[in-house]
Amino acid sequence: xxxxxxxxxxxxxxxxxxxxxxxxxxxxxxxxxxxxxxxxxxxxxxxxxxxxxxxxxxxxxxxxxxxxxxxxxxxxxxxxxxxxxxxxxxxxxxxxxxxxxxxxxxxxxxxxxxxxxxxxxxxxxxxxxxxxxxxxxxxxxxxxxxxxxxxxxxxxxxxxxxxxxxxxxxxxxxxxxxxxxxxxxxxxxxxxxxxxxxxxxxxxxxxxxxxxxxxxxxxxxxxxxxxxxxxxxxxxxxxxxxxxxxxxxxxxxxxxxxxxxxxxxxxxxxxxxxxxxxxxxxxx
Amino acid sequence: xxxxxxxxxxxxxxxxxxxxxxxxxxxxxxxxxxxxxxxxxxxxxxxxxxxxxxxxxxxxxxxxxxxxxxxxxxxxxxxxxxxxxxxxxxxxxxxxxxxxxxxxxxxxxxxxxxxxxxxxxxxxxxxxxxxxxxxxxxxxxxxxxxxxxxxxxxxxxxxxxxxxxxxxxxxxxxxxxxxxxxxxxxxxxxxxxxxxxxxxxxxxx
Numbered sequence: 062x063x064x065x066x067x068x069x070x071x072x073x074x075x076x077x078x079x080x081x082x083x084x085x086x087x088x089x090x091x092x093x094x095x096x097x098x099x100x101x102x103x104x105x106x107x108x109x110x111x112x113x114x115x116x117x118x119x120x121x122x123x124x125x126x127x128x129x130x131x132x133x134x135x136x137x138x139x140x141x142x143x144x145x146x147x148x149x150x151x152x153x154x155x156x157x158x159x160x161x162x163x164x165x166x167x168x169x170x171x172x173x174x175x176x177x178x179x180x181x182x183x184x185x186x187x188x189x190x191x192x193x194x195x196x197x198x199x200x201x202x203x204x205x206x207x208x209x210x211x212x213x214x215x216x217x218x219x220x221x222x223x224x225x226x227x228x229x230x231x232x233x234x235x236x237x238x239x240x241x242x243x244x245x246x247x248x249x250x251x252x253x254x255x256x257x258x259x260x261x262x263x264x265x266x267x268x269x270x271x272x273x274x275x276x277x278x279x280x281x282x283x284x285x286x287x288x289x290x291x292x293x294x295x296x297x298x299x300x301x302x303x304x305x306x307x308x309x310x311x312x313x314x315x316x317x318x319x320x321x322x323x324x325x326x327x328x329x330x331x332x333x334x335x336x337x338x339x340x341x342x343x344x345x
Numbered sequence: 346x347x348x349x350x351x352x353x354x355x356x357x358x359x360x361x362x363x364x365x366x367x368x369x370x371x372x373x374x375x376x377x378x379x380x381x382x383x384x385x386x387x388x389x390x391x392x393x394x395x396x397x398x399x400x401x402x403x404x405x406x407x408x409x410x411x412x413x414x415x416x417x418x419x420x421x422x423x424x425x426x427x428x429x430x431x432x433x434x435x436x437x438x439x440x441x442x443x444x445x446x447x448x449x450x451x452x453x454x455x456x457x458x459x460x461x462x463x464x465x466x467x468x469x470x471x472x473x474x475x476x477x478x479x480x481x482x483x484x485x486x487x488x489x490x491x492x493x494x495x496x497x498x499x500x501x502x503x504x505x506x507x508x509x510x511x512x513x514x515x516x517x518x519x520x521x522x523x524x525x526x527x528x529x530x531x532x533x534x535x536x537x538x539x540x541x542x543x544x545x546x547x548x549x550x
Contacts, residue, residue: 093425136428143490147500153507184487192428199426219369223414226373227380227422234381242388252389259389260527264534266385271402271535274374275543282370291366343487343509 075200080307081123082201086210088308089198095315097191099322104341106179107334109186116193125200129193137189144181149174156180156341180341204228209300218296226281234274241269368411375403375415376422379439392494393524397442401532404446405455406539413443434481441477445470446529455529457537467526474525475517479510488513495520 076082081089100112120129148154151169156176163172202210204225211221245265246252252259285291325333332340378399386395397416404412416439424433449455449470454462482488488509490499495516502512 139493140486140489140491143493143496147490147496147503148509150500152500152504154503154509155507180487181489184489188486195425195428223369223372223376223418224422226370227376227418230373230377231380231422234377235384238381238384242385256391259391262389263385263391263395263527263531267382267398267531268535268538270381271378271399272539272543274378275371275406275539278367278370278374279543282367285370286366343483 074203075123075125075128077124077201079123079201081119081197083305083307084201084311085302085304085308086198086202086206087214087302088304088311089202090210092311092315093191093194093198095319096194099319100187100190102322102326102331103333104183104331105333105335106183106186109183109190112190113186113193116190116197119197120193123197123201125196128200129196132192132196133189136192137185140188141181141185144185145173145178148181149177154180156339176338176341179335179338203300205300206302209298209302212296212298213302222285222290230274234270237273238266238270241266368407371403371407371411372415372418375399375412376419378402379416379419380422393527394520395524395528395531397439397525398528398531400439400442401446401455401529402535404443405450405532405536409443409447412446413440416440416443432485434485438474438477438481441474442470442525445473446532449529455533455536457533463530463533464526467529468522470529471522471525472518474521475514478517478521479514482513482517483510490516492516492520 096112096116100109103109117126117129120126149157150173151171154174154177157174159175160170160172161175161178163170165171208221208225211224212218242250245262250262250265252262254262330340332338376399379396382395382398386393396419400412400416400419402412403415417436420436420439421433424435428435446455449466453459454466456463479488482491490496490512498519499512499516502515503509506512
């Protein structure tokens with residue numbers, strides 16, 4: 062996962078001129094929270110698949126579908142395959158009753174069960190929706206807007222600094238570990254060695270990386286102090302994001318859809334559209 | 346007899362004035378180190394997560410709140426970028442890790458000078474961590490198998506008990522104990538190699 066994660070975190074903002082990019086960061090963040098929460102409330106594959114279709118359409122509209130597809134293939138697909146193979150398979154998931162396909166092998170019944178398949182699909186599609194919505198907000202918002210949005214949302218500026226500094230530090234430290242790794246390999250580090258030796262290799266890679274990072278911490282602290290980071294004055298921003306007509310339109314759609322969802326829960330419960338599939342609690 | 350003349354060069358600042366700002370700057374470093382460890386684990390092809398070792402390290406070298414904040418921030422970043430919103434709750438694991446590491450550090454167990462105590466502390470951290478991991482796995486992943494390395498254990502326990510909770514707990518125990526043990530050892534070793542001039546704790550009054 063890390064290489065993909067690094068690729069996404071390294072590139073961070075993807076500059077495009079699309080409808081999604083022009084939306085305010087707060088609207089995108091609100092959409093991310095809203096769709097994630099409702100996906101975890103409903104236990105209905107139709108709802109999660111529809112939500113997934115919506116976020117994927119937005120990803121295509123923002124022209125970040127490649128990022129999203131890579132992240133989903135590496136994070137969600139393995140969970141889906143494990144879930145379907147084990148939960149929907151012949152391993153005794155308690156809710157399994159309806160066999161979709163089954164065969165006898167050496168006296169054992171090997172089959173794929175509807176209840177387990179729906180359970181695994183619902184949980185993994187929930188993850189897929191929330192990850193896609195997160196990437197939509199993150200990749201289409203300029204880092205400077207991130208800072209401005211955080212400060213405007215009354216997030217303490219020290220937290221905003223820590224958040225943005227982490228995003229900046231990840232590519233820097235990843236490049237440094239690449240340099241340290243190459244240096245150690247040239248000095249005889251064997252990454253194909255036995256498991257115990259590979260564990261020992263962590264130490265020779267982590268000590269120079271960590272000490273270098275701590276040294277930079279001191280320099281960064283001096284730089285921040287010299288720029289008045291701790292000064293007891295009101296901070297000003299270079300960018301001043303404002304909500305536009307399109308933002309209000311998206312917020313209005315979310316409000317209307319919230320009313321629809323509340324109505325559905327009130328009248329049809331948490332499984333409004335799937336027929337013949339009962340709600341299965343985790344562990345229940 | 347020689348006379349010493351005072352140099353009149355530009356003023357240079359070699360240390361920040363306050364430890365508070367140093368600790369704030371350390372928080373993103375801890376979060377980034379937690380992340381970068383994942384890259385190293387990928388390179389070395391090790392069957393571990395190791396994404397809490399920097400939380401432990403931060404707690405040992407700069408205090409419990411720095412470690413907890415750095416660890417929590419790591420999970421916030423990952424939740425808002427790649428893992429999806431519900432994954433932010435993993436941040437509570439990092440807070441728990443910071444607190445229990447601090448307790449062991451205060452009692453003198455997190456030190457390379459007494460390896461037996463260090464190993465015992467690592468095992469205790471791993472075992473006790475299973476409870477919050479299971480709670481989060483229940484709420485976010487529906488107690489489904491999420492890690493290929495322990496999926497066969499999950500499948501075996503599920504086949505024998507029919508219970509996803511038992512399967513999740515057993516596979517968590519198998520994954521957590523070596524992961525937290527090696528993370529704590531790494532944190533203690535790296536902290537022991539840190540030069541005194543990089544001190545990140547305020548001087549005692």
